[in-house]
Amino acid sequence: MSEIIELSFSQLAAAYVFVIVLIVIVKAKGIPREKDILLASVRMTLQLMLTGYVLVLVFENPHPAITLLAILLMQTFAVFNIYKRIKSPLSTAMKQIIAFAMISGTALSLFFFILVVIRLNPWYHPQYFIPLGGMIIGNSMTGIALGASNLVDGIHKQRHIIEGSLMLGATPQEAVRSLANGAFDAAILPTINSMLGMGIVFLPGMMTGQILSGVSPTTAIEYQIAIMLGIAGSVTLTVFLMVHLGAKSFFNQQKQLTL
Amino acid sequence: MFQLKNIRLHKILHIPDLIIEGNRITCITGESGGGKTTLLKLLNRMKTPDAGTITYLGQPLESYDPVQLRRQVVMMAQDSLVFPGSIRENLLIGLRFSEKPGVSDDVLKSMMEMVKLRKTLDEDPSNLSGGEKQRLALGRVLLMYPEVLLLDEPSSSLDEETESLVISRITDYVHKRGKTLVMVTHSKALAESIGGDHITFENGSPKPMPGGA
Ligand SMILES: Nc1ncnc2c1ncn2[C@@H]1O[C@H](COP(=O)(O)OP(=O)(O)OP(=O)(O)O)[C@@H](O)[C@H]1O
Numbered sequence A: 001m002s003e004i005i006e007l008s009f010s011q012l013a014a015a016y017v018f019v020i021v022l023i024v025i026v027k028a029k030g031i032p033r034e035k036d037i038l039l040a041s042v043r044m045t046l047q048l049m050l051t052g053y054v055l056v057l058v059f060e061n062p063h064p065a066i067t068l069l070a071i072l073l074m075q076t077f078a079v080f081n082i083y084k085r086i087k088s089p090l091s092t093a094m095k096q097i098i099a100f101a102m103i104s105g106t107a108l109s110l111f112f113f114i115l116v117v118i119r120l121n122p123w124y125h126p127q128y129f130i131p132l133g134g135m136i137i138g139n140s141m142t143g144i145a146l147g148a149s150n151l152v153d154g155i156h157k158q159r160h161i162i163e164g165s166l167m168l169g170a171t172p173q174e175a176v177r178s179l180a181n182g183a184f185d186a187a188i189l190p191t192i193n194s195m196l197g198m199g200i201v202f203l204p205g206m207m208t209g210q211i212l213s214g215v216s217p218t219t220a221i222e223y224q225i226a227i228m229l230g231i232a233g234s235v236t237l238t239v240f241l242m243v244h245l246g247a248k249s250f251f252n253q254q255k256q257l258t259l
Numbered sequence B: 001m002f003q004l005k006n007i008r009l010h011k012i013l014h015i016p017d018l019i020i021e022g023n024r025i026t027c028i029t030g031e032s033g034g035g036k037t038t039l040l041k042l043l044n045r046m047k048t049p050d051a052g053t054i055t056y057l058g059q060p061l062e063s064y065d066p067v068q069l070r071r072q073v074v075m076m077a078q079d080s081l082v083f084p085g086s087i088r089e090n091l092l093i094g095l096r097f098s099e100k101p102g103v104s105d106d107v108l109k110s111m112m113e114m115v116k117l118r119k120t121l122d123e124d125p126s127n128l129s130g131g132e133k134q135r136l137a138l139g140r141v142l143l144m145y146p147e148v149l150l151l152d153e154p155s156s157s158l159d160e161e162t163e164s165l166v167i168s169r170i171t172d173y174v175h176k177r178g179k180t181l182v183m184v185t186h187s188k189a190l191a192e193s194i195g196g197d198h199i200t201f202e203n204g205s206p207k208p209m210p211g212g213a
């Protein structure tokens, strides 16, 4: 087995040549994007350095409260990110449902994954808990953002069909059933597609990272299979909670559609 | 059948006192934006008044479960709705929504004949003309045989000849089965010709028309 190559400062600096090439190209083509590229590169560098130092600190002082706090921070960040990504106006109830689905759904999946699948000891071991949590939370965030946009847009666009169904004696659940199923489907499709392409179309980041750090590919693949299933479970659970509760929130006690 | 007292809904409707009789046809006319659609939606609880009381069969409307009420008081919306699926599925969807048993293709075909829709059951209805969609929507609610039918301009897209044929079939249907019909129509002449009660709406308030007996 070869040694892990630690990158020196000068090696890392050499990688910035890519950014310079990029900036030269957009400048030459007159595409006004240099500022964005520069800002993105600087932000990425600073954010990752900061995260690196925080992670070192956390890994050196493992503590259940710190691990849980890190997960809660990621969940909170994810919830606000979802609000930002959805273009249609969100009701307060819908915002609360998104937060609830996101936090409870990912927490449940993550704990099952850590305690039953990985059987981590001690359970709060940050070196496993935090990256695995990040992957589960990140993928669920994408799923909920997609599902909620579809649901909210769909209800606004199909308001006449929904009200027409109620007038024919449909229950609210029945009136939004096909729309809610469509939103659910749209939200879990990317996860299904990434499982289909896994290992053939692309090598996932976690597996690549493990292999680069010297883990044998077969171990890396076992982890990848497990996390992929965990992600699929978490996306399904969070999106199901969001769609189920979210669709209900558009109806009042008189079973009228409220928009 | 319905009794409305001191109803107010924003600035849209103000109805001091209105009775809609059972086993009869009541036509509602009036200017566009006068509140006709809104009145129908009060009767099936798709809208709730800010003030006042509505009773159905002597009981306050709030004492009924809204979904159960809408299965007895079925409304056909002003914009003819087409649901995904074939003409057959479109006709059956009212029965499905209200959890009533389905009916055979023969029953569906005679309903299509009744509303003068000359198409096959397997066809995709999304390409139907405006008037055909309207008759499809009408067939859908007529199949449900509800106690009360609320029809919001059911013949607005039909030519005169088809309109009078379809309307006369609707009135026969209602009379023969002892049902109640509340129908919004743009045509005062049509409302007069039916010979039931006639209410006209102006600025959100009803004016009973003389001659309605
Ligand atoms: N949800 C709502 N919020 C605010 N105003 C409304 C709402 N629904 C209807 N209105 C207003 O109430 C008034 C009456 O509307 P309604 O649809 O009952 O009229 P209408 O008599 O059926 O008209 P038309 O003959 O054009 O169908 C209109 O001015 C309409 O703009």
Ligand SMILES: [Mg+2]
Pocket: B036, B037, B038, B078, B152
């Ligand atoms: Mg109207």
